[in-house]
Amino acid sequence: MLRDITLGQYYPADSILHKLDPRVKLFGTLIYIISLFLFDNIWGILWITLALVCVVRLSKVPFSFMIRGLRSIIILLIVAGVFNLFLTPGQEIASFGIFKITMEGLRNASLMTVRMVYLIIGTSIMTLTTTPNQLTDGLEKSLHGLTKLNVPVHEIAMMMSIALRFIPILIEETDKIMKAQMARGADFESGNIFQKARNMVPLLVPLFVSAFRRAYDLAQAMEARCYNGGEGRTKMKPLKYVSRDRNAYILIFVAFVVTIVLKVVL
Amino acid sequence: MALELKDITYKYSAGTAYEITALDHINVTFPDGEFIGIIGHTGSGKSTLVQHLNGLIKATSGEIIYNGQNIYDKDYSMKELRTQVGMVFQYPEHQLFETTVYDDVAFGPKNQGLDDKDVALRTYEAMEAVGFPQELCDVSPFELSGGQKRRVAIAGVMAMKPAVLILDEPTAGLDPMGRDEILNMLKETHERTGNTVILVSHSMEDVANYADRIIVIDKGQIKYNDTPKNVFKHYKDLEKMGLAAPQVTYFMNDLKNAGMPVSTDATTVQEARDEILKLMGR
Ligand SMILES: Nc1ncnc2c1ncn2[C@@H]1O[C@H](COP(=O)(O)OP(=O)(O)O)[C@@H](O)[C@H]1O
Ligand SMILES: [Mg+2]
Numbered sequence: 167m168l169r170d171i172t173l174g175q176y177y178p179a180d181s182i183l184h185k186l187d188p189r190v191k192l193f194g195t196l197i198y199i200i201s202l203f204l205f206d207n208i209w210g211i212l213w214i215t216l217a218l219v220c221v222v223r224l225s226k227v228p229f230s231f232m233i234r235g236l237r238s239i240i241i242l243l244i245v246a247g248v249f250n251l252f253l254t255p256g257q258e259i260a261s262f263g264i265f266k267i268t269m270e271g272l273r274n275a276s277l278m279t280v281r282m283v284y285l286i287i288g289t290s291i292m293t294l295t296t297t298p299n300q301l302t303d304g305l306e307k308s309l310h311g312l313t314k315l316n317v318p319v320h321e322i323a324m325m326m327s328i329a330l331r332f333i334p335i336l337i338e339e340t341d342k343i344m345k346a347q348m349a350r351g352a353d354f355e356s357g358n359i360f361q362k363a364r365n366m367v368p369l370l371v372p373l374f375v376s377a378f379r380r381a382y383d384l385a386q387a388m389e390a391r392c393y394n395g396g397e398g399r400t401k402m403k404p405l406k407y408v409s410r411d412r413n414a415y416i417l418i419f420v421a422f423v424v425t426i427v428l429k430v431v432l
Numbered sequence: 433m434a435l436e437l438k439d440i441t442y443k444y445s446a447g448t449a450y451e452i453t454a455l456d457h458i459n460v461t462f463p464d465g466e467f468i469g470i471i472g473h474t475g476s477g478k479s480t481l482v483q484h485l486n487g488l489i490k491a492t493s494g495e496i497i498y499n500g501q502n503i504y505d506k507d508y509s510m511k512e513l514r515t516q517v518g519m520v521f522q523y524p525e526h527q528l529f530e531t532t533v534y535d536d537v538a539f540g541p542k543n544q545g546l547d548d549k550d551v552a553l554r555t556y557e558a559m560e561a562v563g564f565p566q567e568l569c570d571v572s573p574f575e576l577s578g579g580q581k582r583r584v585a586i587a588g589v590m591a592m593k594p595a596v597l598i599l600d601e602p603t604a605g606l607d608p609m610g611r612d613e614i615l616n617m618l619k620e621t622h623e624r625t626g627n628t629v630i631l632v633s634h635s636m637e638d639v640a641n642y643a644d645r646i647i648v649i650d651k652g653q654i655k656y657n658d659t660p661k662n663v664f665k666h667y668k669d670l671e672k673m674g675l676a677a678p679q680v681t682y683f684m685n686d687l688k689n690a691g692m693p694v695s696t697d698a699t700t701v702q703e704a705r706d707e708i709l710k711l712m713g714r
Contacts, residue, residue, distance in 0.1 A: 177449060339526075345488045346527040349519040350588060351511065351543025368539065371529035375574070 175234075175290075176297045181226035183295040187411045188304025194418045195292045201425045202281050202288075209432050210425065211280060217421055218284060225295050232290045236283060243282055250275035298330040307405050320396025328384070336377060343372045435462040435485060435517070435596060435628075440494035442480055454480040456652040458494070462596070467622050467629045469639030469660075472649035473674035478632045479522065481649065482598045485630070486510075486517040515544050518594030522601045524585030528573040533564070533584050536573050540592040558591035559584075561621055563613065579610040586614070590621070596628040603638060615642055640664070640678045640699040648675070660699045680704040 178184075183191070201214060222229060236243075256270030293301070306323035313319050344354065347368045354365055442455040454477045462468060462485075472478045483489040484496060487503055487510045496503045503513055518540075521527065530536035537558055541551045559566060562583040568576075573584055586602065599618070603611040615631075619642050622629045633639050639646055639660070646663045648656040650673040656663045664670075667677035667685075684696040684704055694711055698704040 342521065343527050345483065346519075346521045346524065348488060349486060349514055349521070350540040350592065351514060352539075353511075353543070368527075368529045372527050375529075376526055 175293055177227045177231055177294045179226040181224060181295065182410065183225040186414055187405055187407055188296050188300040189308050189405065190411050190414045191292050191296055192304050192308060195289060197418055197422050198288050199285065201422065202284055204425060204429050206277065207432055209428050213425060213428055214284065218287065221291060225291055227294045231294055232287050235286045235290045239282065239286065243279060247275045247279050250278055299327055302327045303405060339376055340373055343369055434464055436497040438495040438497065440484060440491045440496065442489060443492045446492060454652055458654060460647065460654060460657060462628060462630060464628055465626050467642060467644045469643030469646045470630060470632045470649060471634060471636065471639055471646060471675060474634065476649050477652040478649055479600055482519065482600055482630060482632055485598060486514050486519050515592055516594055517596045518589045518592050518598065520586050520589045520599040520602055522604060525578065525581035528581060528585060531572060532570050533573050534569040536584060537587045537591050540588055544592060554591045554593065558587040561590055562587045562617055579606055582606065596630065598630040600632045636676055636678045661697050664699055
């Protein structure tokens with residue numbers, strides 16, 4: 167039922183990408199996204215495709231998991247593609263009544279589709295190989311400099327990791343309460359929209375009560391252990407760069423340079 | 433008439449990287465009118481098993497027959513099944529939601545489509561059965577103590593008068609007195625109405641004192657399905673599954689090993705006492 171939804175969509179596997187420091191992956195993803203929007207010719211596409219294929223192979227995650235994210239944007243892709251195809255003015259190559267396809271339209275449509283698809287696949291690789299906790303850790307560390315500008319980086323990261331931690335718990339709780347009320351004859355499916363909303367009360371009240379109870383318990387537990395923010399706080403597993411992370415940075419850098427060269431030269 | 437499970441297998445998150453086989457080819461029958469205990473280590477699949485019995489979880493493969501009908505048939509009414517097979521979840525007090533105790537207990541009977549008079553009758557009956565004071569029926573369930581909340585939640589299911597009453601660890605987190613009161617109340621209702629009771633627990637003592645029959649489940653499979661006496665004979669095997677026999681079983685075995693000619697069949701303190709007194713010739 168509800169609990170079958172996998173959140174954060176981490177896919178456990180033993181690959182070099184999984185072991186990489188989350189900061190490297192965040193940085194790499196950023197560079198990848200910039201590159202996606204830099205190139206505008208066929209060589210750029212080929213180059214990025216090559217890089218993407220290498221990373222996909224390295225991750226040891228089944229390809230089907232990466233394109234799962236595409237399902238949610240497929241309508242958007244089709245609509246945007248069609249609009250680009252038919253509504254870009256330029257040199258005409260085919261026409262159907264009042265609609266005409268132009269050279270520029272074809273180019274824009276395919277470029278946009280490739281960019282969107284690659285964007286989803288690329289970011290999926292990051293979330294599939296990094297646990298949500300590593301991700302927030304990486305973000306906190308990368309954005310640490312902003313504390314000087316009075317941005318509460320640690321607090322934001324802590325809130326994020328608590329929220330992430332609680333999502334599966336709340337889903338589990340929803341599932342359990344739903345079943346318990348169904349066992350008492352509650353009906354969450356039939357009826358019009360108002361009846362449905364009213365039928366949700368037996369689910370929502372206990373859910374809120376339990377969310378508050380958990381939040382309260384957690385706050386007390388944190389206070390009991392003298393939690394007082396990020397100042398001077400150490401980590402059980404501090405992020406540390408090792409040689410493979412340095413190599414990865416070099417690779418990302420080289421790849422980026424190649425992208426720029428391809429863009430300038432061709 | 434009975435509730436019958438045929439070759440039930442259940443997998444959580446089937447087809448993903450997180451697949452877990454929680455039940456592995458379970459075959460078991462729950463005859464009418466028995467008091468049955470289900471025991472097993474945490475994670476052995478007890479909760480998964482009982483949630484199949486009223487159709488809250490649909491088996492990956494296998495069949496469930498209730499009173500001669502397959503509950504997975506297309507035209508079988510799950511709603512009807514759920515009024516026949518009542519289920520009290522673990523920590524049932526977490527499902528309370530109404531503004532008053534009365535309304536919460538009455539939620540189930542109302543969903544059964546009874547008229548107001550019958551609903552009221554059953555609600556008060558159920559509150560009496562669980563020993564909840566009637567004068568508190570207009571307070572908010574959220575203001576009650578933990579033990580009282582638990583009673584109200586159990587009453588909410590009992591008010592539906594299910595022919596089969598399932599309780600998933602109903603005594604978890606209660607003090608010994610609260611535990612005994614709830615179990616005695618279940619036994620008393622069982623004797624009075626002849627309903628089937630399925631009590632899930634990981635406490636041997638609880639089950640030994642109340643159940644006619646014990647089903648031991650380990651890693652999604654049924655290991656024993658027998659009377660308490662016969663099951664506790666295998667106390668060494670039970671230990672390997674992370675379970676333990678009741679204290680008296682150990683005590684009687686120790687006595688026997690020390691050379692006293694006692695029978696080790698006793699499963700409750702009362703039986704052990706009688707056995708020892710008999711031996712001493714009183
Ligand atoms: N919603 C779920 N999703 C995935 N796995 C689950 C879920 N519920 C239970 N499990 C797993 O199924 C197995 C049996 O669990 P459960 O039936 O709750 O055992 P018990 O009630 O005996 O403690 C355990 O390994 C547990 O981790
Ligand atoms: Mg359980």
